[in-house]
Amino acid sequence: MKLNELRDKEGAVHARKRVGRGIGSGLGKTSGRGVKGQKSRSGVAIKGFEGGQMPLYRRLPKRGFNNIFARDLNEVSVGRIQAAIDAKKLDPKETIDTAALVKAGVIRRAKDGVKVLGNGEITAKVTLDVAGASKSAVEKIEKAGGSVKLPEKAAQEA
Template structure:
């Protein structure tokens, strides 16, 4: 076998359609572009064009700002954690982000999980998360548990 004798397997490649090469080719005359108009010409870029009317994306007000590199965290409330512990889905002695996903409390971790204070904390909860609100940490500690925050210091700030 020689390199100049190699060829692709039969049927694995297809010839490209050569347009604008005569009526007999099946893609001659207008070359599959229909008849006249802006779309028949070369260099068309009309996404969002509304026939000269001010486009909707320019008519609507722009609000807000999203910084680049912003972290998106999933969050879970203490009340939902307590329900999962009561239902036997979670072991309160060792709750991590992975066990929260496995129990169905959090769909995915993203850049971490943040614990929020809505609801009552279960007794003796030992939880490790990326961030937690001050109120959530206080509630867990009042119920005899412990919160370990693995994220940056700004994640622990109250909401």
């Protein structure tokens, strides 16, 4: 196969519909929109409109709220950290923080911090500087000879 022989699959590219171009085109006059009314015109905005009846989204009660102060944390298990150490992506001798986890590819991007969860096993002696950690994660890390450094507020909550 050569570059000049590359083609899309048959039927993958559709011809553009030219509406309102005469009766012979099949899409003339009303351009396939039927006759009159709101839907035949541009700028239709009737999603959820029920013909004057109280719409469903207004009949149902409001529930819950959105906490604007909630932190969006990356969750990382101790098993993932151990896998990154085994793959030589993380150095257990250095302090592992959010930037190190991003550089190693364990997390894609830093949000409001990292919370370490206790899934999996860890054998390396590591020092973690993170926003939060579950009790089981802290136990596993300390059992392996490591330590977890948490911010003041997170340490009080845990």
